[in-house]
Amino acid sequence: MPIAAPLLLSALMFAAGVYGVLVRRHGVMLLISVELMINAANLNLITFSQLLRDPVGNILVLFIIAVTAAEVGIGIAIVMMLYRQRSTVAVDDLQLMKW
Amino acid sequence: MIIRAIAFWALAGLTALSTIFVVTTRNVVHAALALAATLLGAAGLFILFGAEFIGLAQILIYVGAVVILFLFGIMLTSTSPGRPVVDNDQRWLALLVSAGVFVVLATGILAAYGSRPLRLTVAFSTNALGNAVFTKWILPFEAVSVLLLAALVGAIVLARKD
Amino acid sequence: MVSGGIRQIAYLIPILPISAFFLIVFFGKKTPGKGAPIGILFTGTAFLIGLGCFADAISRGGIVEKSVTWINFPTFHLELGIRVDGLASMMFVVVCLVSLLVQIYSLGYMHGDVRYTWYYAMLNLFTGSMLVLVIANNLVQMLVGWELVGVCSYLLIGHWFEEKENSDAAIKAFLTTRTGDLGFDVGIFVLIVGAGTANIGVLQSRVAAGSVSTLVITAGAILLFAGAVGKSAQFPLHVWLPDAMAGPTPVSALIHAATMVTAGVYMVARIYGLFSASHAALAVISVIASITMLMAAVLACVQRDIKRVLAYSTVSQLGYMMAALSVGAGVAGVFHLWTHAFFKALLFLGSGSVIHAVHSNDMHEMGGLRKYMPITYGTFIIGSLALAGVPPFAGFWSKDEIVASAYTSGHKLVFVAALITAFLTAFYMARACTLTFFGDYRRRATAGDDHAHLPHESPRSMTTPLLILAVLSVVAGFVGIPGHNVFEKWVPVGHPHEGGFVAWIAAMSILIAISGIALGWRMYRGAAFGFGVVDPLERLGPLYRAALRRFYIDDLYLAAIVRPVQYGLSNFVYKVLDQKVVDGAVNGAALATVELGKAIRTTDERGVDGVVNGFAWLTNKLSFGLRRVQTGNVQRYAVGLFVGVVIVAAVLIGGLR
Numbered sequence: 001m002p003i004a005a006p007l008l009l010s011a012l013m014f015a016a017g018v019y020g021v022l023v024r025r026h027g028v029m030l031l032i033s034v035e036l037m038i039n040a041a042n043l044n045l046i047t048f049s050q051l052l053r054d055p056v057g058n059i060l061v062l063f064i065i066a067v068t069a070a071e072v073g074i075g076i077a078i079v080m081m082l083y084r085q086r087s088t089v090a091v092d093d094l095q096l097m098k099w
Numbered sequence: 100m101i102i103r104a105i106a107f108w109a110l111a112g113l114t115a116l117s118t119i120f121v122v123t124t125r126n127v128v129h130a131a132l133a134l135a136a137t138l139l140g141a142a143g144l145f146i147l148f149g150a151e152f153i154g155l156a157q158i159l160i161y162v163g164a165v166v167i168l169f170l171f172g173i174m175l176t177s178t179s180p181g182r183p184v185v186d187n188d189q190r191w192l193a194l195l196v197s198a199g200v201f202v203v204l205a206t207g208i209l210a211a212y213g214s215r216p217l218r219l220t221v222a223f224s225t226n227a228l229g230n231a232v233f234t235k236w237i238l239p240f241e242a243v244s245v246l247l248l249a250a251l252v253g254a255i256v257l258a259r260k261d
Numbered sequence: 262m263v264s265g266g267i268r269q270i271a272y273l274i275p276i277l278p279i280s281a282f283f284l285i286v287f288f289g290k291k292t293p294g295k296g297a298p299i300g301i302l303f304t305g306t307a308f309l310i311g312l313g314c315f316a317d318a319i320s321r322g323g324i325v326e327k328s329v330t331w332i333n334f335p336t337f338h339l340e341l342g343i344r345v346d347g348l349a350s351m352m353f354v355v356v357c358l359v360s361l362l363v364q365i366y367s368l369g370y371m372h373g374d375v376r377y378t379w380y381y382a383m384l385n386l387f388t389g390s391m392l393v394l395v396i397a398n399n400l401v402q403m404l405v406g407w408e409l410v411g412v413c414s415y416l417l418i419g420h421w422f423e424e425k426e427n428s429d430a431a432i433k434a435f436l437t438t439r440t441g442d443l444g445f446d447v448g449i450f451v452l453i454v455g456a457g458t459a460n461i462g463v464l465q466s467r468v469a470a471g472s473v474s475t476l477v478i479t480a481g482a483i484l485l486f487a488g489a490v491g492k493s494a495q496f497p498l499h500v501w502l503p504d505a506m507a508g509p510t511p512v513s514a515l516i517h518a519a520t521m522v523t524a525g526v527y528m529v530a531r532i533y534g535l536f537s538a539s540h541a542a543l544a545v546i547s548v549i550a551s552i553t554m555l556m557a558a559v560l561a562c563v564q565r566d567i568k569r570v571l572a573y574s575t576v577s578q579l580g581y582m583m584a585a586l587s588v589g590a591g592v593a594g595v596f597h598l599w600t601h602a603f604f605k606a607l608l609f610l611g612s613g614s615v616i617h618a619v620h621s622n623d624m625h626e627m628g629g630l631r632k633y634m635p636i637t638y639g640t641f642i643i644g645s646l647a648l649a650g651v652p653p654f655a656g657f658w659s660k661d662e663i664v665a666s667a668y669t670s671g672h673k674l675v676f677v678a679a680l681i682t683a684f685l686t687a688f689y690m691a692r693a694c695t696l697t698f699f700g701d702y703r704r705r706a707t708a709g710d711d712h713a714h715l716p717h718e719s720p721r722s723m724t725t726p727l728l729i730l731a732v733l734s735v736v737a738g739f740v741g742i743p744g745h746n747v748f749e750k751w752v753p754v755g756h757p758h759e760g761g762f763v764a765w766i767a768a769m770s771i772l773i774a775i776s777g778i779a780l781g782w783r784m785y786r787g788a789a790f791g792f793g794v795v796d797p798l799e800r801l802g803p804l805y806r807a808a809l810r811r812f813y814i815d816d817l818y819l820a821a822i823v824r825p826v827q828y829g830l831s832n833f834v835y836k837v838l839d840q841k842v843v844d845g846a847v848n849g850a851a852l853a854t855v856e857l858g859k860a861i862r863t864t865d866e867r868g869v870d871g872v873v874n875g876f877a878w879l880t881n882k883l884s885f886g887l888r889r890v891q892t893g894n895v896q897r898y899a900v901g902l903f904v905g906v907v908i909v910a911a912v913l914i915g916g917l918r
Binding site: 001004005006007008009011014015017022023025026029031032033035036039043046047050051055057058059061062063065066069070072073074077078081092 | 103104107108111114115118119121122127130131134137138141144145148149150152153156157160161164165168169171172173175176185186187189190192193194196197198200201204205208209212213214215216217219220221223227228231232236239240243246247249250251253254255257258
Binding site for chain 2: 894900906907
């Protein structure tokens with residue numbers, strides 16, 4: 001397979017993640033979209049790790065996964081707090097900083 | 100080789116479709132599940148590319164825990180009847196922007212690599228990874244541990260009822 | 262021309278009184294004596310220097326002339342200079358002495374006056390101005406002094422300006438002399454243009470050399486004489502002098518007897534070379550002088566105010582002096598000026614003493630004062646005898662010389678006029694003395710004044726000058742006794758002139774004088790003027806009435822000149838020119854400025870403020886527009902963020918390729 005293939009796939013995943021971040025109103029959906037973007041990065045790293053035959057990529061991905069897990073945990077906690085405060089999960093209802 | 104090619108394209112296709120599904124479906128739960136599928140596909144690709152440990156770790160952590168976490172979040176914040184919580188009104192703008200992102204990235208990729216083939220030659224053993232982590236990368240490892248602890252504590256504090 | 266000697270510093274003589282003026286003005290009030298001692302001191306010093314000059318002129322003769330060039334014009338140069346000959350030195354003595362005596366006299370007379378210090382300042386300014394006139398070596402400088410004495414006269418006549426009558430008299434004096442000064446100014450111009458110089462010496466020598474046209478000489482002389490007509494109160498500009506008696510009596514003694522009024526005579530004598538070269542001018546002078554001396558003498562006979570008598574007498578005597586100059590007897594004229602200064606000043610100061618004691622100028626309220634004021638009485642009689650021309654008093658010698666000269670030079674008109682005037686002079690002085698000093702005291706009748714205090718003699722500050730002047734009235738004439746006439750040598754005027762004594766004329770003069778006195782004495786002796794008793798002269802009917810109205814000359818002037826100017830010209834100038842044109846222009850300028858101000862304000866408000874406010878408005882609108890970016894919607898922000906990412910990535914990747 002061409003090298004470009006997995007890379008393009010990761011680009012697609014990343015773009016989809018961008019779309020999701022910009023479009024989705026549900027707070028959890030935002031987090032999911034962010035997950036997608038991170039995974040695209042992971043895929044990129046693994047691909048290059050294989051291409052360059054260097055385990056560094058793997059190690060980095062390991063750490064990324066760990067960090068991501070922590071981030072999701074916090075993110076869900078925040079969404080839940082938000083839901084408790086405002087009884088809404090839609091992020092575009094949160095416009096207190098409007099002019 | 101050909102099995103690898105087939106495996107690759109199949110997994111890639113799965114991942115791609117799932118990705119699209121994640122960001123386009125109206126049902127949040129479906130989106131979470133599609134995410135799980137995407138992650139599985141990605142894990143498969145990891146294993147294909149010789150990162151066996153990472154691939155399994157992905158399945159364990161991502162698919163097994165993170166997605167569950169998402170589902171919990173969705174469940175605990177299911178809204179009262181009202182406006183269904185799906186997309187906002189900047190869809191076309193977002194489409195444009197993400198298309199732009201994709202185009203830029205693709206241009207870069209294709210310009211850099213064109214159609215050079217990828218030879219799958221290496222498989223990284225867990226042993227080697229473990230050695231590297233606990234010697235060369237010990238500091239980030241410890242830092243991540245602390246981070247996980249902080250996240251744990253933080254999540255509990257944030258999500259408390261009072 | 263001689264040089265050296267004390268006459269070199271003669272310029273100090275005018276400078277001293279003028280310095281006194283400034284000192285008194287600035288410091289007078291603060292010094293003890295309120296400025297009077299300063300004046301007396303400075304004038305006294307000037308007198309001493311003047312005496313020295315006179316002595317030097319007597320001993321060495323000649324002329325000391327020094328000058329500095331002030332402005333150099335292409336055709337002539339304007340100078341500041343002194344010309345000290347016998348004539349000028351004599352005038353120094355006269356002016357300074359009389360001024361000094363007047364200032365001493367004023368210590369008593371003006372004691373407690375409301376403007377005492379200013380009075381002394383003015384007296385000194387006047388003295389200095391007169392001396393500037395006297396000492397000048399050129400006509401322009403003389404004009405400066407001439408005008409200055411006019412101003413001082415105005416200020417001094419109007420010393421008690423709270424009374425409208427006094428300020429009116431001052432204005433009348435000033436305007437009348439100004440009228441004559443017009444001629445004087447034009448005359449100076451004519452001479453400068455026609456003869457090319459204003460310097461007195463150069464002018465006379467050019468006239469003598471024949472390098473000046475007859476027209477210029479005659480015109481210049483007559484025009485200059487016009488100034489003298491005004492200043493020396495000759496007909497027809499004599500009208501101011503009687504009214505000038507409104508000023509304090511010492512002022513009258515100084516200015517209107519001895520000095521300022523003699524300026525005209527002095528000027529003619531000074532430039533005698535010019536006048537004697539024009540027969541026309543001399544004829545004009547003699548006619549006017551004759552009219553003046555006669556008319557004034559007649560008017561003096563009908564006055565009730567003692568000072569008015571003396572004023573008309575002065576006019577008449579000035580006519581004598583002018584007449585003398587016009588018949589070629591310059592020395593005689595100046596000699597009369599010399600003697601007249603002393604006895605007329607004496608008479609005025611004496612009258613001041615009387616007025617001071619009786620608090621009235623009206624002779625009908627006097628009488629018998631010889632009992633109460635012996636010194637005043639004695640000196641006044643001496644002065645009167647001198648004026649009447651009784652030997653051996655001073656006036657006889659000078660008057661007689663004039664009469665004789667008129668006869669010997671063939672001027673019949675002047676001769677006859679002089680004789681008649683002599684008679685009248687004796688008459689009116691006798692009348693005045695009789696009314697004032699003889700008979701019973703007709704005290705002033707004021708309501709509730711039954712214990713009116715009797716008049717008493719004046720203080721020593723007043724009687725001492727009287728005594729000094731009385732002595733002078735006796736001896737001053739002796740310097741001109743025919744046969745021993747040293748005055749002629751001391752004060753040469755024109756060509757030396759013999760023939761000033763004709764025996765039968767002298768005898769006739771004495772006879773005329775005595776008969777005049779006798780008539781006056783008889784008519785007024787024992788006169789008891791009270792209510793209803795009239796002056797015996799009223800028997801003359803219409804002539805008397807006309808004389809009382811001053812021969813209607815003042816009325817003529819008032820109707821023909823004063824009123825038309827006052828109501829006609831002045832009104833026009835005021836209402837039209839000043840109010841409409843000048844004020845219109847000024848107000849117009851003000852209006853224009855206001856409009857300009859308004860326009861500027863509009864520009865400022867609309868323009869400048871508009872720009873400033875515009876900026877604010879613009880900023881406001883911009884900010885209103887721009888703040889809508891802040892939607893509060895995070896995903897919107899994210900759009901921006903990713904757009905930026907795309908752009909940066911594109912640039913980087915593009916750059917890498």
